[in-house]
Amino acid sequence: MKKDATVKYSTCYFCTSKGCGVKVEVEGNKVGKVTFDTDAPVIPGVFCKRPTLAGDYQHHPFRLKYPMKRKGERGANQWKQISWEQALDEIAEKLANIREQYGAEAVATSSGTGRGAADFAKSRFMNLFGSPNRFGAVTICYGPRSMVWNSTFGGALVSSRKQGVTKMMVLWGRNAHEGGPGSWHSFLEAKRSGMRTMVVDPRHNEPARQADCWVQLHPGTDAALALGMMHVIINEELYDKKFVEESTIGFEELRKRVQSFTPERTAEITKISAYKIVEIARFFANNQPCDMVIGEAAEHSSPNSINAIRAINILRAIVGSVDVEGGGLVAGPYPGFIPDAAMELNHMLSPEQRRKQLGADRFRFLSYPGWELVEEQFRKKWGENHPGAVYLNCMAHAPTAFRAMLESDPYPVKALLVSASNPLLSHGNTKLVHKALKATELLVTLDITWTPTAQISDYALPAACWLERPDMGNFASIGAYPLVQVGETAVPAKIPGEYERLNDYEFWRELGMRLGQEDYWPWKTFEEVWEYRLQDLMKERGHETLEEFVQDKRWAKAMPESNQARQGKLATPSGKVEIYSSIMEKIGYDPLPDYQEVVIPEDIQRKYKFLNISGCRVRPYHHSEFRHIDSFRKQLPDPIVTIHVDTALRKGIADGDWVYIETPIGRAKQRARLSTDFNPKYIVTQHAWWFPEKPAEEPSLYGLWESNINVTTDDDPDLCDPISGAWPFKGQYMRCNIYKAE
Ligand SMILES: Nc1nc2c(c(=O)[nH]1)N[C@H]1C(S)=C(S)[C@@H](COP(=O)(O)OP(=O)(O)OC[C@H]3O[C@@H](n4cnc5c(=O)[nH]c(N)nc54)[C@H](O)[C@@H]3O)O[C@H]1N2
Ligand SMILES: Nc1nc2c(c(=O)[nH]1)N[C@H]1C(S)=C(S)[C@@H](COP(=O)(O)OP(=O)(O)OC[C@H]3O[C@@H](n4cnc5c(=O)[nH]c(N)nc54)[C@H](O)[C@@H]3O)O[C@H]1N2
Ligand SMILES: [Mo]
DSSP, X not given: OOTTOEEEEEXXXXXXXXXXXXXXXXXXXXXXXXEEOXXXXXXXXXXXXXXXXXXXXXTOTTBOOSOEEEOSSTTSOOEEEOOHHHHXXXXXXXXXXXXXXXOGGGEEEEEOSSTTSOHHHHHHHHHHHTOOOEEEGGGGTTHHHHHHHHHHHSSOEEEOOOTTTOOEEEEESOOHHHHOHHHHHHHHHHHHTTOEEEEEOSSOOHHHHHOSEEEOOOTTOHHHHHHHHHHHHHHTTOSOHHHHHHHEEOHHHHHHHHTTOOHHHHHHHHOSOHHHHHHHHHHHHTSOSEEEEEOSTTTTSTTSHHHHHHHHHHHHHHTTOBSSTTSEEEOOOOTTOXXXXXXXXXXXXXXXXXXXOTTTTTOOSSSHHHHHHXXXXXXXXXXXXXXXXXXXXXXXXXXXXXXXXXXXXXXXXXXXXXXXXXXXXXXXXXXXXXXXXXXSSEEEEEESBOOHHHHTSSEEEEBOOGGGSOOXXXXXXXXXXXXXXXXXXXXXXXXXXXXXXXXXXXXXXXXXXXXXXXXGOOOOSHHHHHHHHTHHHHHHHTXXXXXXXXXXXXXXXXXXXXXXXXXXXXXXTTSSEESSOHHXXXXXXXXXXXXXXXXXXXXXXXXXXXXXXXXXXXXXXXXXXXXXXXXXXTTSOXXXXXXXXXXXXXXXXXXXXXXXXXXXXEEEEEEEEEEOSSOXXXXXXXXXXXXXXXXXXXXXXXXHHHHOXXXXXXXXXXXXXXXXXXXXXXXXXXXXXXXXXX
């Protein structure tokens, strides 16, 4: 460590919301060496290189420094630097006018993976403003899982993997090697300690190579596989009878439901042999309890998304792997900590405004109808301080919102506030999103850097990054785990003459203060927010300030209880594990999981012969981020489409060729890498590619249209999962064609 450097205990936010504890050496206002804080419970486990590059990120010239206001046409890259006062005053005034003219619901927000660490503040702002239209990535990422857990188990499942108790670790549609350093560490540790390992994935990826059992299913057929496995497990009486009897409701209905999923029928759907399905089911049932990480493949595989997530979780429950030590425990917040839901002021949004939430009439699970039923149960168990934050469990439907911007149907949406998300790259159907964003009267983007979305905005506003604010990883902040771990600001967000940034909390507060919400934002800084939320713990430990708390011991952790279901103590309507979901039934869905056959019209089948598994994670990127930083980019300079060798031979494609991926709505090009890791009928593409080095202005928008795979993906509500509303990025709707780019 350099002589004049100080150490700051910060929270790394380079990936999805985990919030790993890091130590940042700071000299002056410069970020020096960054190392993991191994005293904190949340760290990635195996070496993750990203935090070590934090200096390159923090001091990069591509970052937004001051609020920018559009001068020319949208997308002309002509900007005027303005003060925060001016930006916030003007935006607030425009929002007030839109509310006056069209109603509060005409204002929407877009979210991503929670990178601003203040989605609770966005909910709070929107609740007070009066709009139910917060939409974002949650509908296709973690939200479906969260609502399945909430309605089936009364809370999120967390791992209680323990040597000598846990028999197996399962990665179900999860490539932890690229996308989850913590889970990958757990997988390797499980293997080393003698546990069995199982991977369910159409690709022979790194986890599959290392597993005892690799289950190579056809994309989008997880629901059928899980139901087929339950057919074997129930009929051969391999399930945990005591648990099923004492702790669940609806098992007899399930027994009936799975009867049609014979190994033969399941084999036809999943393209796994009937023999193997029986073997897999026995192997699975005989190695319990297990630790299981479910990835987002199921969430991306409409129309069987919720079916799959429910079936997999019920499979896990009936073999005795839920609510027991060594398996998944049903969690809640750390006692005394004030979680996000209690910060959102959800009671302030009137029932009348709730009913206007876009898409909630059709997709009722992950929106107010479903959330209200879950919330009622959560309140009974935890009171105000429950883990049911709306930003994670209750979203407006993004495809419906984009269409409302374009067609004013069912009503006009005139303003969009984009923060910590990049819809032009991450949402499906980029062309439609582009048109929709341009149709708004007001488009504001709060981001770390310039992005294609910021580029077509009226205001591009500089956000403070994780090094410039204090925060806590989302999972702790939500209260979906009895854990808190907080970090402090490492370097200032404002340096006179250099830059002036606001963190996401401050942004929502400042906007709220200008829109009649003065009484509801008592905490001036993000530090004060944490001091308020951690008050019980701080009192217990004798700390006056966040700084004292962090420097002493920045975390507290407990283990969730086991055997809650047997005592009827789960936060579900019955208090038990609801195999037969009374919540699903109440909002008009099948209370049991099923598998819906996917019918693709013949002409589409003929013309688009391949299945695109889009968006498989790759290091070092996180979605659309980091491509502007040399130290990141040199690790993976180009977008890659992986193609089976046989297919490539047939199509005259060589390794390294640029290849077009085409669907009825568009095409994108990526560089071919040849492989034999999967069926020749599949291709695997990367998502969120843009080229910060290319021209910023329209029509280029940093090369937005060249390799961005979402130019080819469709978000038509008719293609969305009928229960969650998730649009497809994987699964059987992802038909495409490929050919060499000349
Ligand atoms: N085809 C395809 N598309 C996909 C996927 C796929 O598998 N296939 N995956 C989907 C999934 S699972 C997800 S979660 C979404 C992700 O969708 P998004 O979250 O919209 O995507 P990101 O690129 O991560 O956008 C995050 C933006 O936030 C900015 N940012 C980072 N930190 C902060 C901060 O502290 N404050 C603010 N205000 N901004 C910040 C970043 O610079 C970046 O521009 O993408 C989805 N898109
Ligand atoms: N480096 C990096 N890490 C990330 C992210 C990132 O952008 N970059 N994003 C973060 C986010 S927001 C998310 S949601 C997570 C996602 O993390 P994961 O869920 O691990 O995402 P993927 O890497 O797409 O892995 C999904 C795996 O599912 C397989 N798969 C595809 N279709 C199916 C199917 O139908 N059934 C089954 N069973 N498997 C299938 C794929 O072959 C792939 O191996 O990653 C997080 N971590
Ligand atoms: Mo995600």
